[in-house]
Amino acid sequence: MRAFVAVARRDLLLAVRRRSEVANPLLFTLIVISLFPLGISPAPETLRLIAPGIIWVVALLSVLLTLESMFRADFEDGSLEQLLVSPHPLVLLVVAKVTAHWLVTGLPLLLVSPLLGALTHLNAATTTVLAASLALGTPVLSFVGAIGVALTVGLRRGGALLSLLVLPLYIPVLIFGANAVSAAMDGLPYHGQLLLLGAFLLLSLTLAPLAAAAALRISMN
Amino acid sequence: MWTFIHKMGSPPYFYRFAGRLIPWLGWICAGLLLAGLYGGLVLAPPDYQQGDSYRIIFIHVPSAWMSLFVYVVMAASGAIGLIWRIKVAEAVAAASAPVGAWFTFLALVTGSLWGKPMWGTYWVWDARLTSELILLFLYLGVIGLYSAIEDRRTASRATAVLSLVGLVNIPIIHYSVQWWNTLHQGATITKFGAPSIHLSMLVPLLIMAMGFKLYYFMVLLMRSRTEVLERERGSAWVRELVETG
Numbered sequence: 001m002r003a004f005v006a007v008a009r010r011d012l013l014l015a016v017r018r019r020s021e022v023a024n025p026l027l028f029t030l031i032v033i034s035l036f037p038l039g040i041s042p043a044p045e046t047l048r049l050i051a052p053g054i055i056w057v058v059a060l061l062s063v064l065l066t067l068e069s070m071f072r073a074d075f076e077d078g079s080l081e082q083l084l085v086s087p088h089p090l091v092l093l094v095v096a097k098v099t100a101h102w103l104v105t106g107l108p109l110l111l112v113s114p115l116l117g118a119l120t121h122l123n124a125a126t127t128t129v130l131a132a133s134l135a136l137g138t139p140v141l142s143f144v145g146a147i148g149v150a151l152t153v154g155l156r157r158g159g160a161l162l163s164l165l166v167l168p169l170y171i172p173v174l175i176f177g178a179n180a181v182s183a184a185m186d187g188l189p190y191h192g193q194l195l196l197l198g199a200f201l202l203l204s205l206t207l208a209p210l211a212a213a214a215a216l217r218i219s220m221n
Numbered sequence: 222m223w224t225f226i227h228k229m230g231s232p233p234y235f236y237r238f239a240g241r242l243i244p245w246l247g248w249i250c251a252g253l254l255l256a257g258l259y260g261g262l263v264l265a266p267p268d269y270q271q272g273d274s275y276r277i278i279f280i281h282v283p284s285a286w287m288s289l290f291v292y293v294v295m296a297a298s299g300a301i302g303l304i305w306r307i308k309v310a311e312a313v314a315a316a317s318a319p320v321g322a323w324f325t326f327l328a329l330v331t332g333s334l335w336g337k338p339m340w341g342t343y344w345v346w347d348a349r350l351t352s353e354l355i356l357l358f359l360y361l362g363v364i365g366l367y368s369a370i371e372d373r374r375t376a377s378r379a380t381a382v383l384s385l386v387g388l389v390n391i392p393i394i395h396y397s398v399q400w401w402n403t404l405h406q407g408a409t410i411t412k413f414g415a416p417s418i419h420l421s422m423l424v425p426l427l428i429m430a431m432g433f434k435l436y437y438f439m440v441l442l443m444r445s446r447t448e449v450l451e452r453e454r455g456s457a458w459v460r461e462l463v464e465t466g
Binding site (some may be wrong): 155165169171175214221 | 303362386389400401
């Protein structure tokens, strides 16, 4: 447990020291969301129609942008190797790193979700559901993404490959995340979608760290 | 039985055994495909609704079945390679990926050719089409990862992890997509209960499916043989093989 806290604290501290790296994905999200009214139509009805989808797609992409930071810098300066040879279970350390990653990328996204809702004319109730779906869904993105980064961390140009590996696995989260929001907007029940997102979260919490740890051992060889 | 499995784990034994098996598989496969095509294109009556254009199912359905079957074979042999470090299993997994991707591609293309006269469009965002497309992306990810890593054995182990992750995800993706949207006609062939397809169409379809399966095994053995040769190029038995011809 102390190792878990130490790893998570170290990653958070590094993130706080390099604030621009935390801010950039968030700015990316805001800019891309504000491109849609310019590109499609500023009419509130149109925006409301596409809002759940675009917010979730942009969330997916902004998480994808930040995934590499999870292991890349540690791989380059050798501290990843130290984690691998440390006596603590690697799975636990992976969970710590993923948690830190989510706190730096998913949580800010969750915090600006009211702003995203306002930009796309969602009402208060729908924005709450949006926040709930992001709260349940973005950790899944971090966990599943960890497997992809762990597999590609040793490669020189892993970026494009990473998106090919990870995006297909993100599809269920996108479907249920966006669907919960649009169901809430139409006044339909949305609990089923949120519960499924919760199920994905539990599944990825239990299985993804195992796969990511195995992948890290293979990548570091 | 166990000694046979142990023997198959040895690359030179596998190489010779596969070499002997390939012509047999090839001839039986050619016979089955010819019989299936004759039964499907000549003997089977036209469909009362879809006319003759339904006949593409004799290619389409076996490819779609194979696309899933090959993925499972790939993931299973990848897991065997990952756990027991059996070189032949790694080669089989590596050889499966491109074949599976082509089956998936074939299923998509024949499906869209059938969709044009039937649904009036080449592509709809229907659940099965979409999950087949995602399956293609998963295959491409596996192939991409395999070719990106230089060391063959590391590449095999990394792709094994990826294909196992994909295997866990395939049902989730399938049901999410199904829940999301569906237009595709329901399954007409089930193990349980009477199939809703007529026997004169079912028999050629099953023959074609067997033919496709044997074709896959044949190509799999061919590709695994070359893969094994390439991986073992430093070893004595390969040198002996090359020198004696």
